[in-house]
Amino acid sequence: MRSSSLAIASGLALVLATAPANAAWKSYISHTLGFSFEAPGDLKTETGTVRGAIAGPQETIIFRSVDDNIEYKVTVINFTQAAAEGATLLGEMHFMFDQGKKVLMDTFGRVEPGKDAVYGRKVTADLPNNGGRATAAFYFTKGHLYMLQATVLPANGDYTSPDPGRFVDSIAFNATRAEQGSTELKLPE
Amino acid sequence: MRFFSIAILAGAVLAGTTPAEAAWKSYISHPLGFSFEAPGEIKAEKGTYRGAVAGAHDTTVFRSTEDNIEYKVTVIDMSAQANNAASLLNEATYIFQDDRKLLMDTFGRVDRQYGRKLTIDLPNNGGRSTAAFYFVNGRLIELQATVLPANGDVDSPDMGRFVDSVAFFTVRARPDATELTLPK
Numbered sequence: 532m533r534s535s536s537l538a539i540a541s542g543l544a545l546v547l548a549t550a551p552a553n554a555a556w557k558s559y560i561s562h563t564l565g566f567s568f569e570a571p572g573d574l575k576t577e578t579g580t581v582r583g584a585i586a587g588p589q590e591t592i593i594f595r596s597v598d599d600n601i602e603y604k605v606t607v608i609n610f611t612q613a614a615a616e617g618a619t620l621l622g623e624m625h626f627m628f629d630q631g632k633k634v635l636m637d638t639f640g641r642v643e644p645g646k647d648a649v650y651g652r653k654v655t656a657d658l659p660n661n662g663g664r665a666t667a668a669f670y671f672t673k674g675h676l677y678m679l680q681a682t683v684l685p686a687n688g689d690y691t692s693p694d695p696g697r698f699v700d701s702i703a704f705n706a707t708r709a710e711q712g713s714t715e716l717k718l719p720e
Numbered sequence: 721m722r723f724f725s726i727a728i729l730a731g732a733v734l735a736g737t738t739p740a741e742a743a744w745k746s747y748i749s750h751p752l753g754f755s756f757e758a759p760g761e762i763k764a765e766k767g768t769y770r771g772a773v774a775g776a777h778d779t780t781v782f783r784s785t786e787d788n789i790e791y792k793v794t795v796i797d798m799s800a801q802a803n804n805a806a807s808l809l810n811e812a813t814y815i816f817q818d819d820r821k822l823l824m825d826t827f828g829r830v831d832r833q834y835g836r837k838l839t840i841d842l843p844n845n846g847g848r849s850t851a852a853f854y855f856v857n858g859r860l861i862e863l864q865a866t867v868l869p870a871n872g873d874v875d876s877p878d879m880g881r882f883v884d885s886v887a888f889f890t891v892r893a894r895p896d897a898t899e900l901t902l903p904k
Binding site: 614625641645646647649650 | 772773775802803804805806807808809810811813814825826827829832833834835836854855856857858
């Protein structure tokens with residue numbers, strides 16, 4: 532009995548000592564932007580730009596973290612003035628993501644149930660030049676386009692990692708579905 | 721030379737025995753802002769559409785059947801919900817393929833508009849449908865062509881010709897396009 536307990540304890544210690552130290556996943560929310568998501572690592576906020584033939588030049592807000600050589604990125608674009616063209620704007624961003632990549636999956640995304648559902652698209656693609664594998668989700672609701680993208684970099688190499696799926700599927704547009712104690716995202720000034 | 725002429729003549733006579741398919745015509749609706757091409761006699765009717773996000777809506781349907789292929793254009797005025805265009809479009813595509821065997825799901829792009837094109841097999845060997853969905857100016861526009869079992873040629877190019885004929889720039893319609901009469 533004693534030897535069995537010792538074996539279990541030493542096995543547990545071995546596992547804890549040798550497993551890679553992955554950062555804990557945290558929940559983030561932006562009441563201003565109307566969404567929440569979960570991601571590991573140290574999340575940083577920045578601004579960027581994107582240009583589409585239809586969308587034109589747009590400023591973006593980006594929330595980004597890197598953990599275990601997987602990059603997690605949320606991009607939000609304010610299209611309030613063009614909300615009625617949301618279907619085409621979402622289609623264009625999705626199309627631009629696919630360009631030059633090998634698409635492995637392209638399917639429906641749906642967040643929230645019933646009449647509150649937000650329909651979008653989910654895509655997985657291999658990046659060119661063995662640059663890794665990216666999984667992304669695209670949604671357009673209340674005048675904002677949301678793109679979540681998780682990229683498994685070559686240094687990680689586990690292209691079937693469940694973490695990209697966990698990341699893109701963590702998005703919620705109903706604030707009550709965010710975890711209690713979620714960190715409020717700081718928007719760039 | 722005489723033999724050659726006889727062969728051409730015989731070929732022409734044989735060609736005359738192929739089934740008489742209706743010519744494709746161009747149709748346009750200036751009030752609805754689109755045009756398309758289809759064979760057969762187009763009839764306009766009203767219908768209904770319901771989605772969890774969209775709710776209940778009246779629809780305008782333009783339909784023809786030719787050589788056991790059904791051609792159908794459905795227009796739904798969702799201008800009151802236009803700010804939710806992306807979800808409304810994707811809900812419609814989701815409903816179209818729900819519980820069916822999905823064979824293709826890809827981009828559609830016409831005249832500055834991105835949409836989706838899908839092909840499905842209907843249950844119980846009911847045929848094959850190709851559809852295109854666009855959301856333009858507050859309206860959801862769906863073009864759907866269905867090869868019925870009586871036709872049997874589920875790889876018919878006519879489905880693609882139909883859904884790809886849609887245009888949202890009215891100047892792209894053929895000059896002889898027929899103005900669609902809306903149902904009362």
